[in-house]
Amino acid sequence: MPVNDTFHDEETLTLTIVAEFAASPQRVWDIYADPRQLEQIWGPPTYSATVVDHSLEPGGRVTYFMTSPEGERFCGLWEVTAVDRFTRLEFRDYFADEDFTIVESMPGSSCVYTFVATETGTRATYESVFDSVEGLRTVIEMGVVEGSTGAINQIDDLLVG
Amino acid sequence: MKALLDDEVDALFQALADRTRRDIVRRVAGEGLSVSDLAADYDMSFAAVQKHVAVLERVGLVTKRRVGRRQIAHAEVGPLRTITSLLTELEDHWVERVQRIDDLLAEDEPAGSRD
Numbered sequence: 001m002p003v004n005d006t007f008h009d010e011e012t013l014t015l016t017i018v019a020e021f022a023a024s025p026q027r028v029w030d031i032y033a034d035p036r037q038l039e040q041i042w043g044p045p046t047y048s049a050t051v052v053d054h055s056l057e058p059g060g061r062v063t064y065f066m067t068s069p070e071g072e073r074f075c076g077l078w079e080v081t082a083v084d085r086f087t088r089l090e091f092r093d094y095f096a097d098e099d100f101t102i103v104e105s106m107p108g109s110s111c112v113y114t115f116v117a118t119e120t121g122t123r124a125t126y127e128s129v130f131d132s133v134e135g136l137r138t139v140i141e142m143g144v145v146e147g148s149t150g151a152i153n154q155i156d157d158l159l160v161g
Numbered sequence: 162m163k164a165l166l167d168d169e170v171d172a173l174f175q176a177l178a179d180r181t182r183r184d185i186v187r188r189v190a191g192e193g194l195s196v197s198d199l200a201a202d203y204d205m206s207f208a209a210v211q212k213h214v215a216v217l218e219r220v221g222l223v224t225k226r227r228v229g230r231r232q233i234a235h236a237e238v239g240p241l242r243t244i245t246s247l248l249t250e251l252e253d254h255w256v257e258r259v260q261r262i263d264d265l266l267a268e269d270e271p272a273g274s275r276d
Contacts, residue, residue, distance in 0.1 A: 003255075003256050003259045003260075006252050006255065006256070015252075015255070017255045017256075017259065019259040019262070019263075021262065021263060021266055022266065023266040023269070027266065027269070028262070028266070031262060031265060031266075037265060040261065040265055041258060041261040041262045041265055042258070044254060044257060044258075124259075124262075126255070
């Protein structure tokens with residue numbers, strides 16, 4: 001598995017994933033810059049993703065929907081806040097309705113993706129900060145992940161031993 | 162993993178969204194404690210602590226047993242395990258996503274130059 005590490009910060013509701021890829025940062029960046037590639041990696045196979053709008057620049061939007069096995073559509077959108085081509089992408093990820101209007105009642109998350117060249121390729125760091133535990137719960141219901149495990153993770157300690 | 166209804170997941174998360182309630186669950190995970198013992202350590206009324214315990218009871222995270230005149234609260238690990246599985250599932254999704262990225266990158270022609 002190319003995943004090196006996953007860790008949480010309960011205080012800040014942050015989930016961080018570190019992965020190493022055997023490809024250059026430019027190549028990894030391509031996945032996010034090309035909506036057809038992004039579709040292939042964004043959702044689990046059972047929730048196929050379709051990217052509609054795709055503007056990867058500050059102030060730009062990426063809109064997408066995922067289709068559940070039952071045919072139900074879940075819409076989402078990114079509001080891109082910062083782009084450093086090939087190395088860094090920052091965006092707010094929101095739930096949206098069918099017209100790609102942000103659903104204000106659903107908490108979003110802030111995402112920072114960084115890609116650093118290494119001797120063997122790229123170290124990608126995916127950081128998501130959730131607005132609330134409620135947002136995390138919603139994501140669980142969708143069967144899709146971009147969330148933090150949040151404060152509840154503290155309870156894990158109880159189950160050890 | 163036992164499939165949960167959305168409402169049950171909601172209730173579990175709401176029960177655990179409170180710092181005091183998380184603390185209570187941690188404290189009664191081992192031996193169990195009476196509500197009075199619990200209440201002694203919080204800067205709130207006995208009634209407030211009782212309410213927190215009642216919320217935890219409703220979602221099945223805590224059960225109360227009567228021992229003589231005291232009520233002893235115990236944590237139930239079943240629902241906790243369920244939550245842990247849900248959260249592990251979240252991480253698994255990310256691990257899967259990274260794997261998909263890896264697979265996509267592997268489709269590139271080896272040593273082929275891309276523009």
